[in-house]
Amino acid sequence: MLLSVLISVGFLLGCGLFLAALLLLAEKKILNYGICRIQINAGRKELEVAGGSSLLTSLAEHNVFIPSACGGRGTCGYCKVTVHEGGGAIHPVEEPYLTPEEIAANVRLACQVKVRRDLDIAIPEELFSVSRYRARVEHKRPLTHDIVELRLKLLDPPALTFEAGQYVQLESAEYKGRESVMRGYSISSLPTETSHIELIIRLVPDGICSTWVFHHLKNHQEVNFSGPYGFFHLADTDAPIICIAGGSGMAPIWSIIRDMQARGITHRPTTYFFGALTQRDLFFLDEFKQIEKDAPWFKFVPALSQEPADSDWTGERGLITDVVNRHFPDASQHEAYLCGSPGMIDAAIAVLQNNGMPEHHIFYDKF
Amino acid sequence: MTPLADMSLLSSFLLIFVSAAFTDNILLARFLGMCSCLGVSKKVDTSIGLGTAVIFVTACTAALNYLVYRYLLVPLGLDYLRLITFIVVIAAFTQFVEMVIERVSEKLYNALGIFLPLITVNCAILGISLFMLNKPYSFLQAFSFGLGGGFGWFLAITLIGAIRERINEATLPRGLEGPGITLIIIGIMALGFIGFSGMIKI
Ligand SMILES: Cc1cc2nc3c(=O)[nH]c(=O)nc-3n(C[C@H](O)[C@H](O)[C@H](O)COP(=O)(O)OP(=O)(O)OC[C@H]3O[C@@H](n4cnc5c(N)ncnc54)[C@H](O)[C@@H]3O)c2cc1C
Numbered sequence: 001m002l003l004s005v006l007i008s009v010g011f012l013l014g015c016g017l018f019l020a021a022l023l024l025l026a027e028k029k030i031l032n033y034g035i036c037r038i039q040i041n042a043g044r045k046e047l048e049v050a051g052g053s054s055l056l057t058s059l060a061e062h063n064v065f066i067p068s069a070c071g072g073r074g075t076c077g078y079c080k081v082t083v084h085e086g087g088g089a090i091h092p093v094e095e096p097y098l099t100p101e102e103i104a105a106n107v108r109l110a111c112q113v114k115v116r117r118d119l120d121i122a123i124p125e126e127l128f129s130v131s132r133y134r135a136r137v138e139h140k141r142p143l144t145h146d147i148v149e150l151r152l153k154l155l156d157p158p159a160l161t162f163e164a165g166q167y168v169q170l171e172s173a174e175y176k177g178r179e180s181v182m183r184g185y186s187i188s189s190l191p192t193e194t195s196h197i198e199l200i201i202r203l204v205p206d207g208i209c210s211t212w213v214f215h216h217l218k219n220h221q222e223v224n225f226s227g228p229y230g231f232f233h234l235a236d237t238d239a240p241i242i243c244i245a246g247g248s249g250m251a252p253i254w255s256i257i258r259d260m261q262a263r264g265i266t267h268r269p270t271t272y273f274f275g276a277l278t279q280r281d282l283f284f285l286d287e288f289k290q291i292e293k294d295a296p297w298f299k300f301v302p303a304l305s306q307e308p309a310d311s312d313w314t315g316e317r318g319l320i321t322d323v324v325n326r327h328f329p330d331a332s333q334h335e336a337y338l339c340g341s342p343g344m345i346d347a348a349i350a351v352l353q354n355n356g357m358p359e360h361h362i363f364y365d366k367f
Numbered sequence: 368m369t370p371l372a373d374m375s376l377l378s379s380f381l382l383i384f385v386s387a388a389f390t391d392n393i394l395l396a397r398f399l400g401m402c403s404c405l406g407v408s409k410k411v412d413t414s415i416g417l418g419t420a421v422i423f424v425t426a427c428t429a430a431l432n433y434l435v436y437r438y439l440l441v442p443l444g445l446d447y448l449r450l451i452t453f454i455v456v457i458a459a460f461t462q463f464v465e466m467v468i469e470r471v472s473e474k475l476y477n478a479l480g481i482f483l484p485l486i487t488v489n490c491a492i493l494g495i496s497l498f499m500l501n502k503p504y505s506f507l508q509a510f511s512f513g514l515g516g517g518f519g520w521f522l523a524i525t526l527i528g529a530i531r532e533r534i535n536e537a538t539l540p541r542g543l544e545g546p547g548i549t550l551i552i553i554g555i556m557a558l559g560f561i562g563f564s565g566m567i568k569i
Pocket residue numbers: 167181183184185186187199200201202203204205206207208209210211230248249251252365366367
């Protein structure tokens with residue numbers, strides 16, 4: 001009895017080990033592409049990497065960070081780069097994320113392009129200033145029942161240069177069988193403070209990264225993120241400004257408005273519409289009151305869509321888009337900065353364009 | 368049971384192939400390999416792609432598993448481990464083939480490569496390796512059983528793909544779209560294939 005158990009266990013073990021060894025050997029022998037050169041932006045940078053991995057990881061190993069939210073599984077469509085030469089045929093996984101124009105322009109998903117030979121690629125120039133940071137949680141404080149503020153002290157490298165409105169990609173650790181992922185979070189602190197960053201994070205029910213931040217991340221714990229990414233920032237014009245945000249969409253606007261204050265930009269009248277469900281979803285009310293007092297050019301308009309009719313709320317009620325529509329029937333001279341869920345942003349863009357705002361005056365980050 | 372040894376090599380080879388492909392069609396008579404069939408049979412060309420990969424893998428793994436069974440499992444008295452052993456062998460084999468294809472031809476890899484991981488978990492392949500043990504086959508006969516079984520699956524999914532391509536041009540009642548109508552098609556085709564059964568018994 002014991003013997004037969006031993007024999008069967010031994011057999012399975014041996015069988016598994018033998019096949020695994022065979023596969024490893026085969027991988028070494030068969031999938032050996034040698035050293036490949038990657039030329040970036042027509043010679044701006046040249047890398048020599050061991051072929052065989054994805055372009056995304058090969059670049060990250062050499063400190064060129066392409067945005068990615070799914071960790072390279074081809075499900076987020078963030079990691080777009082232009083591959084002029086050596087990319088091979090387009091992979092079926094990529095197709096849903098690329099428009100016909102992008103396909104014609106050789107845009108690919110970096111995580112699906114395997115480095116098999118020398119490559120000639122182009123990436124946005126800004127990505128050269130992206131690095132990976134190690135940081136420590138200095139505090140995590142609740143702002144509402146489902147939103148926390150995270151303050152991170154940078155350890156290595158010790159400082160981060162960014163523009164108000166940009167975002168970083170936070171890496172979650174593994175927990176309870178859920179994999180490690182990367183998710184974008186806008187920086188809510190000021191660019192002048194380079195030793196720390198702050199993030200405002202909303203709990204997404206069952207979301208991998210936000211649940212990790214809420215229930216697993218502790219004070220003083222170390223985390224990793226990369227950044228800064230994104231083109232969402234104040235345009236250098238004189239147009240008056242309309243900001244529209246909901247929930248955690250507060251983060252970049254909170255940074256942008258205080259940054260305007262700090263830089264002494266006072267000639268651009270700014271109205272900030274903040275949409276929430278009920279009073280318990282509002283935060284930073286006192287802070288904004290103070291800014292309104294100090295800065296006459298600024299107006300804060302919180303609006304609640306599901307506040308009970310008989311409550312003590314005296315501010316705006318209704319969908320944020322309706323409120324904006326009432327305040328700005330003519331928005332043709334303004335610039336708009338929008339942040340929040342894709343649904344809210346699409347609805348807001350429709351209202352603004354309807355009220356005369358040209359498309360190129362509308363800037364947004366869809367969360 | 369027909370004494371297989373009596374037949375000439377070629378005719379037993381052919382008979383086994385035909386019976387595995389038609390009378391005992393793995394998809395339509397045994398209803399195995401259904402999940403990848405439902406997923407991939409939307410178009411003829413992807414159906415052909417996956418079907419071809421299945422033919423290749425079933426034939427090779429049937430042969431491999433035959434050898435493993437005959438010369439490892441039986442002598443060691445580990446007959447009862449055949450299920451798990453076959454799974455491991457099939458998984459390793461598809462991985463290996465994926466690597467070779469990737470290296471040899473990028474074109475073929477792009478056409479077939481995405482299907483190989485699907486095949487690793489395709490129960491039709493495991494089914495064929497297991498069913499082949501029910502008969503006293505020789506090595507070559509086992510190989511032709513695998514080849515025939517794979518061809519049967521290829522045939523079935525290609526036909527289903529062709530029918531679905533036509534049906535997709537028509538408007539269907541909401542509840543029947545996708546898997547619903549596909550299962551009905553498969554059911555009707557299975558009825559048709561019953562006509563083959565009883566023609567050959569091997
Ligand atoms: C530029 C940018 C800036 C951003 N800034 C901020 C910010 O400042 N603050 C902020 O809070 N957020 C921000 N976001 C959103 C943020 O990146 C995340 O998308 C968000 O936190 C949810 O991530 P998650 O990992 O918690 O959820 P995910 O795990 O991505 O889940 C998202 C949804 O999918 C569902 N889901 C998860 N896994 C599965 C599955 N296997 N099958 C089916 N459904 C599933 C979940 O239930 C959830 O509803 C930003 C996004 C972008 C693009």
